[in-house]
Amino acid sequence: MSGVAHVRFDQTSKSFGATQAVAPLDLTVVQGEFTVLIGPSGCGKTTSLRMLAGFEPPTSGRILLGDRDITNMAPKDRNMAMVFQNYALYPHMTAAQNMGFALRLRGVPAAEIETRVRSVAAMLGLEPLLQRRPRELSGGQRQRVAVGRAIVRDPEVFLFDEPLSNLDAQLRSVARSEIRALQRSLGVTTVYVTHDQVEAMTMADRIAVMNHGVLLQYAPPMEVYEQPADTFVASFLGSPAMNIAPAAQLLAFATLTDELREALGSAHSLGIRPEHLAVANAAGKGAPASGTALRFPATLQRLENLGAETLVYARTVPGDLLISRVGGALKACTGAIEFTADARHVVAFGEDGRRIATRFSRGGTQ
Numbered sequence: 001m002s003g004v005a006h007v008r009f010d011q012t013s014k015s016f017g018a019t020q021a022v023a024p025l026d027l028t029v030v031q032g033e034f035t036v037l038i039g040p041s042g043c044g045k046t047t048s049l050r051m052l053a054g055f056e057p058p059t060s061g062r063i064l065l066g067d068r069d070i071t072n073m074a075p076k077d078r079n080m081a082m083v084f085q086n087y088a089l090y091p092h093m094t095a096a097q098n099m100g101f102a103l104r105l106r107g108v109p110a111a112e113i114e115t116r117v118r119s120v121a122a123m124l125g126l127e128p129l130l131q132r133r134p135r136e137l138s139g140g141q142r143q144r145v146a147v148g149r150a151i152v153r154d155p156e157v158f159l160f161d162e163p164l165s166n167l168d169a170q171l172r173s174v175a176r177s178e179i180r181a182l183q184r185s186l187g188v189t190t191v192y193v194t195h196d197q198v199e200a201m202t203m204a205d206r207i208a209v210m211n212h213g214v215l216l217q218y219a220p221p222m223e224v225y226e227q228p229a230d231t232f233v234a235s236f237l238g239s240p241a242m243n244i245a246p247a248a249q250l251l252a253f254a255t256l257t258d259e260l261r262e263a264l265g266s267a268h269s270l271g272i273r274p275e276h277l278a279v280a281n282a283a284g285k286g287a288p289a290s291g292t293a294l295r296f297p298a299t300l301q302r303l304e305n306l307g308a309e310t311l312v313y314a315r316t317v318p319g320d321l322l323i324s325r326v327g328g329a330l331k332a333c334t335g336a337i338e339f340t341a342d343a344r345h346v347v348a349f350g351e352d353g354r355r356i357a358t359r360f361s362r363g364g365t366q
Helices: 045-053 095-106 110-124 139-152 169-186 197-203 221-226 231-236 247-252 258-264
Strands: 007-016 019-029 034-038 060-065 080-083 157-161 189-194 206-211 214-219 243-246 269-272 277-279 293-305 309-316 321-327 336-342 347-349
Touching: 007 045, 019 045, 019 060, 019 214, 034 045, 034 169, 034 197, 045 080, 045 157, 045 189, 045 206, 080 139, 095 110, 095 139, 110 139, 110 169, 139 169, 169 197, 189 197, 197 221, 206 221, 206 231, 214 221, 214 231, 231 243, 231 269, 231 347, 243 247, 243 321, 247 258, 247 269, 277 321, 309 336
Parallel strands: 034 189, 034 206, 080 157, 157 189
Antiparallel strands: 007 019, 007 060, 206 214, 243 269, 269 347, 277 336, 293 309, 293 336, 309 321
8 A cells, every 4th residue: 555644634624605614623633543523414524524535625724644735636636535425436337447447547557457456356355246337236345346446546545425324234334344444454544424423433543523513522432432522522422322411400419428529519510321320229230339429319211121231211300311221121110210320430511511520530621
C-alpha cells in the first residue's frame, strides 16, 4: 500500500446559503487509524466526508493530508478511495472491470491491472465472481467488489459512506468484521460514516460524535460510552440509552452517604447506564460497595424478558422512567422495587449538559 498519512480538518466549515451544515471543525484522524463519524441524520457527518473527498468545497478552513494542503485539490488528485452507500458499480462492467477501472483511467498497463485485481480478489474471496456483472451479484458480493475497487487503487486514505446500510443484519455483522480486519492488515488511514452505533463501537479506533454540525466528542469508543462529553452523547450512544434524571429530585429520595450527597449534589442531572443500574435482590446483580452505594425506591412499570437478559422499566418517586439491564430472566419482581447503583458508574452533568467531574467519577471535565 501507499505510505499512509494522517488527515486533519483545520477549522473546516460548510454552509449552504444561510444554513451551516458543519461548524468550524478541528479533527485529526491519526495515521493508520480507523475513525468513525457518527450522529443523527443532518448532523454534518456525510458533508464532512464529502469535503474530505473533494466533492464539496469548504466554506472556510483547510483540509490537510499529511503535510499537504488538499483543500482545493480535485478528488482524483487526493489519492483517496471512497466506498459509497450504493456501491456505485458500473452495471455494464464485470466485477474485474469495475475493480480496475480507476487504474485504466490512470493509464496503468493492462497486465499490471490484471495482476492487482486478481491479488485483491484473492484477498476478498472474489476470484470466482470476477466475470460477473453487478446484477449477477448479491448485496454482500457487490459490497466486496466496491471495497476491492478501493483497495486496488492503493490509496493513502479509505473513505466509507454508510457502506453496510443496504445489507441485512446478518450480512452487516460479517461485513463489519471483514472490513475492520482488512483495514488492520493494510494499515490505511480510514474515515467511516455511519448512524449505526454497533458499527461505531465495534469498528472504530476513535469515534467522532456530531450533532447539528458540531463535533461534540472525539475519543476511543469505550471512553465515549463511559465518559460521554454531554447529555446528547450519553443518550445517543447506547441501547437502551443512558438513564438521565434531575439530580436534586433523584437524590431527594435516595439512600446514600453524606460524602456521596455532597459529591453529587452539585450536578444538575445524573446519568446511569442500564447495565450499571441494579434491582436490589435481582439475580446476577451484586450490591455496590457500601461507601459508593446509591439506593432509591421505584415502582415497576414493566419487564421485557429477552432471554439472556431482562430490561426492567420502573419510575422513581419523582416520576422519572429508568431502565435497568439485568442478566437472565427476572420473574419475581412486582410493585415497589429498589434500584441500586455504584457512584463510580454515575455520570454527573452540569446545567449546560456538559459532563462534570466528581471525586467518584472516572474522568474530569471535557
